Structures are given as C-alpha cells and as structure tokens.
Amino acid sequence: MSDVPPISPSERDQLAAEYALGVLDASERRRVEALAERDAAFAAALTAWEMRLAPLADEIPPVTPPPAVWSRIDTLVTPSPGSRARPVAGIAFWRWLSFGSMALAAASVATAIVITRPQPPTPMQMAALTSSAGAPMFTVMIDRASGQATMMPQSAWTTPDRVPELWLVPASGAPMSMGVFDPAKPGRMPMPGKMMDAMSPGVTLAVSVEPPGGSKTGQPTGAVVAVGKLVSI
Amino acid sequence: MGHGHVVIEISREHLTERLRAVASKDKAALRDVYALTSAKLFGICLRILVTREEAEDVLQEVYINVWHRADTFDPARASPITWLATIARNRAIDRLRSIGPRLNDRPLEDEFDIADSAPGALEQMEQSEDQARLRTCLDRLEPRIRDSIREAFFGGQTYDALARAADMPSGTMKTWIRRGLLSLRECLES
16 A cells, blocks of 8 residues: 555654655655655644744745735635535645645636636725834725725734824825724724725825824824835735 | 833734635635735745745635635644645745756845844734744754754755755755754754
C-alpha cells in the first residue's frame, strides 16, 4: 500500500516540521501531502507544526492588494445554495490547510466556465483605515446602490468617555462627518446624497476620537486614530 | 493629547462568524473576509513570491478556495487569521516551487528586510502569547541557526537555495535547521 519506506516517529515529526517551515522541494512536498492523506496522526503533526510556526507570519507587514484582485474573485464565485457544511475530521482540516488547491482546481475552473455572462460592475468601494503605525483599524465598505456605508472594526477598541467618529475628507474643502459608530461591532451608516457625490475613489476617510454624540463643532476635534483612501472594488 | 487607553485585539469572533457565513455561500461574507484579511495575506504572498503578479494570482486562488471550502475551517484548531495565513503561505510556496529556480536565487530586497521590520506600538500590543513564546524559544537558538530558520520561513526557500545563499554545503544547512527545529519544539513544549 505504501510507496514510501517506513520511517520512525521522530523522522515523521521532522518531515512535518520541514514541510511547515517550507524547506522541502516540490516532490518532497507532494510526498508529505500523500502521507498526510492516509495518516491522521501525521496530518495532526503537520497541523501542530504549522500552528507552532504561524506566529512568525505576524511579523510580515500587511500590503493592500490592488482592487483588480477582488474584481476577479467576485466574478469567479457564485452562490450555490446546494452546498452543505460538513463535519471536519483531522485529515480534512489538514488537507484544506495544506493541500486544498489541488483538489479544488477543477471546481474553480468549472465555475469559471459556467460564468460567461458579463456581470454588471459592482458599485462598491472600500477603504482600509490604518493607524499611524500601519496597524489595520477599520474597514469601510461603501455600497452606492443602497447609499450605505458599512463600518467594520478590525480591532476591538475602547476609549473611556470617547466615541470614534468617521469623516470623509475631500481633496479640497472641510471634512464631512459620516457619524459616530460603535467600535465593538460592525454597523451601517446611511449616506446623504451630497456625501455620496463626494465619495469618489482616492478621497480620504478618517476616524477621530470625539466626545459622546460626536464632535460639537462639526469638525474633527480629537486625535485622528486611523486614516485610509477609498478604492473601487 | 490624552485620549484614553486604547486596547486593541483582533476581532476573532467576528471573523469566525463571517467565515461561517461564507460556508453557507454568502457572497457578502466573502467580501467582508476579504476586506478584513487580504492585506495580511497579500503581504505573506508578496514576501515569498516577490513579484506582484504572482502574489496577486495566489491571493485570488486562496479566496476562491476559501469560498469553496470555508466549511472545513474549525475554530477549535486555529484562529481564522492563522488558518487563512497558513493557506496563503502554503499556496505561495507551491507557486514558488512551480516557478522554478528563477526566483529562488533572488537577492533579498531591502523593502522586505525582516531584520528592520520592527513592529509598531499597536502591533506589539496585539502580539499574542503564542508569538511571545515562539520569539523566546527562537532567541534561545544559536544565532546562525535562528537566522536560517527565519530566512526559510519568510522566503519559503528550499534547503538547497538557503545553502547557496549562505555559501555552504546543503547538508550542513539541513543539519542546522533540523537541529534548530528539534530544539524549538522542545522549548515550545517545555
């Protein structure tokens, strides 16, 4: 049954570690994946190593991808209501972590072929607002069709006796308040038509910290904690 | 300008909930997951693949797969962001191998110099216990072994490519890294 000579438990763990670290060549990677496919204990060892090393990835600075990537994804996925969630076994979980793309390539291609009619352009815009240190703070999605902004906090946030307020900062002219929001959970904010007109790609959105109820002056008064530019997606 | 104490932590529950919605084929949920995580995943892909075109391709592949297989995500085994980051890294390494040695021999670009990428104050607050533990254990390794392991992780390079870059025999590199990984595991489990 096995095309691989038997190896000792310590060698197996070493192999799992090498796969997770990423030092194996392509054929060795396929061999490890084949081993994990038929051996749940090995699959678990592999996942354990991937989880051990995963915190290192937190050191890699985030880079916002160009809008075209989402457009392509958006075109390639279609809701298929027939799908069902399945219970996850050890191997299945690992297989997805490490091996999912191969089994799924066919499914993705099939989807791509089925979608032949052109989709209307999605009237969506988004801005990823980051702190001055570059940490992701909030994501704002603008849905032009419904005239609503969706604010998604990327971080849980507390400022005693202060509330965050979202601002649209046009290239020229004063910032316009889009309203205060609850930083603990995603929420929607309606956008008046005038604001929608100013909501073009490239404008800046910013969050400042204001007294409860929002800035009394109509302009940002507190510290600006996050800034980002609007892009079309 | 005392605007109070700001506590930051990644909203794990929110992302888990959104992934569950993706599993039931909620396209808006996929868009949310993308908005929340794509910058981190793109950073990982870029780090390994260097060229933007390849990194964009792999990023697209990752989210298409998330769409099809979000039901296999198990919050008991990994945080959603760790799960997604691991998928992205594995896909990027596979792409790097399929491109061949062209990129394996690239010089490290200054832009991505790990040694200089000290995390900002906010990111430091976000650092988890796991991260602190791994850092402590890595710090206990011999510096040259620690450096090799870090380079292997961040670049997704093979033993051969790492050995070439360090101008040493491949067997020596293999021995170092294997020894390092063993020590790392002992330390993490102690």
